[in-house]
Amino acid sequence: MNILVINSGSSSLKYQLFKMPVKAPISSGLVERIGIEGSYIKHTVFKGDEKFVSEKSAFIADHGEGLKQVLSLLTKGELAVIASPDDITAVGHRVVHGGEHFSGPTLITEAVKEQIKKLFSLAPLHNPVNLKCIEVAEHTFKNAQQVAVFDTAFHQTIPQQAFRYAIPERYYKEEGIRVYGFHGTSHKYVSEQAIQWLNKKESKLISIHLGNGCSITAIKNGKSIDTSMGFGPLSGLVMGTRSGDIDPSVIFHLIEHAGYSLEQLSALFNKQSGLLGVGGSSDMRDIRKLAAAGDEHAVLSLELYAYRIKKFIGSYAAVLNGIDAVIFTAGVGENDKDMREAVCTELEFLGININRESNNRYNGGLMDISTDDSKIKILVIPTNEEFEIASQCYTLLQ
Incomplete structure (x- = not known):
C-alpha cells in the first residue's frame, strides 16, 4: 500500500512516500521557503543502502504549486518512483489543530474540511495551509483516500483538571478556550517506542x-x-x-x-x-x-x-x-x-x-x-x- 505523507508548515512542505507496512520510505523530500525568494526543493530516493538526491531552486508561490512540483518529481525523470498519481492508495496529511473534534486519524470529508476551517483562528499559520494541501491533493491524487492526522489528537486523553483554565466556564463552552497541546504525533511515536523498549x-x-x-x-x-x-x-x-x-x-x-x-x-x-x-x-x-x-x-x-x-x-x-x-x-x-x-x-x-x-x-x-x-x-x-x-x-x- 503506497501512502504519501504530507507535513506542511507555514512556508515549507515535507513529504515521504512509504510502501506500507515497511518503515523505511521509498522517497522523501522538502520544499522550503514557499512564497519567499530563494525557494528550493530537495528530493531523495532510497534504493537499498543507497540514496539519490536531486535539488533545484525555483520560486514557488504557494503550497499548491509546491505539491504539483512534488508530483512531478515522484512521477517523472530519473528519480521517479511511481508511474502515475493512481499508484498512491492514500495521502496522509498532518493537520495542526483538530480542537476537541478529532482524537484519531480521520478520513477527510467535506464536513471534516469545514471543521478544519472553523479552527483557522486557533492555528492561523498552519490550518489554512493544511487545508490548502488537502484540497490540492484531492485534485492531484483523485483515486487516493485522503486522511487527516491531527497534532492535537494525542492530547485528547488529558483529564479536565489538566486541560481546563481557571476562568469562567462560558469561555470554555462558547470559545473553546482550553489546553489542546501540540507535537502530539511526535510524542505518540516516541512514547510507543519507549514502551516497547521498556517492555x-x-x-x-x-x-x-x-x-x-x-x-x-x-x-x-x-x-x-x-x-x-x-x-x-x-x-x-x-x-x-x-x-x-x-x-x-x-x-x-x-x-x-x-x-x-x-x-x-x-x-x-x-x-x-x-x-x-x-x-x-x-x-x-x-x-x-x-x-x-x-x-x-x-x-x-x-x-x-x-x-x-x-x-x-x-x-x-x-x-x-x-x-x-x-x-x-x-x-x-x-x-x-x-x-x-x-x-x-x-x-x-x-x-x-x-x-x-x-x-x-x-x-x-x-x-x-x-x-x-x-x-x-x-x-x-x-x-x-x-x-x-x-x-x-x-x-x-x-
Whole structure:
C-alpha cells in the first residue's frame, strides 16, 4: 500500500512516500521557503543502502504549486518512483489543530474540511495551509483516500483538571478556550517506542520534544495526561523564537504603559523571543558558538532553556507519581548532547542520573544514556512523525 505523507508548515512542505507496512520510505523530500525568494526543493530516493538526491531552486508561490512540483518529481525523470498519481492508495496529511473534534486519524470529508476551517483562528499559520494541501491533493491524487492526522489528537486523553483554565466556564463552552497541546504525533511515536523498549505497557514517561518549537508531555500507560503547550503553541518551554510561559501581567503592562498593539505583542512573544530574544539567534547551533565565544546573553539563553525543562520534569514527576523514563527527541533533543546533560544534571534526587560517556557518544537510534544505577531511564529516541502518520493511515484503512 503506497501512502504519501504530507507535513506542511507555514512556508515549507515535507513529504515521504512509504510502501506500507515497511518503515523505511521509498522517497522523501522538502520544499522550503514557499512564497519567499530563494525557494528550493530537495528530493531523495532510497534504493537499498543507497540514496539519490536531486535539488533545484525555483520560486514557488504557494503550497499548491509546491505539491504539483512534488508530483512531478515522484512521477517523472530519473528519480521517479511511481508511474502515475493512481499508484498512491492514500495521502496522509498532518493537520495542526483538530480542537476537541478529532482524537484519531480521520478520513477527510467535506464536513471534516469545514471543521478544519472553523479552527483557522486557533492555528492561523498552519490550518489554512493544511487545508490548502488537502484540497490540492484531492485534485492531484483523485483515486487516493485522503486522511487527516491531527497534532492535537494525542492530547485528547488529558483529564479536565489538566486541560481546563481557571476562568469562567462560558469561555470554555462558547470559545473553546482550553489546553489542546501540540507535537502530539511526535510524542505518540516516541512514547510507543519507549514502551516497547521498556517492555512495560503500564509506564510513566516524560517526553521532551526540542526543536524550533518545544513541548514536554506527561504520558501514563501510553496516554497523554498533561502537556506544556496549551490553547496555542506559545506556552510552556523556552523555544527558538517563542517565549514560553510568561506572566499575563507583562502583556497588560505593555498595552497600558508602552502602547503595544495586539499585532506587536503577537510578534514579540511568537517571533522575537525565546533563544532569539535572549541569545541572539533562534538556532541552537548558533547559540552554542556564541556561548563558546563568551557571549553572556547566549549563555543565559541556554540556562533559561534548560531550567524551564527541569521545572516541568519536576512538576510532571508529581503528576505521574513517579517516572520510568525521560525521552529526548527532535532536532535539539537528538543532536545537542550538552543540552541533554544540562537538563539531567542535579536531578539525582528524582533518580535521574546521566551517563556522560554514553551521552557524548550518541550518534542515532534509540539509546539509553542513563547510568546503570539510575532509577529512571534517560532515552534518546529519534522522532519520525511522517512514519507515525503513515502508520495511523495504514491502520485506519486496514
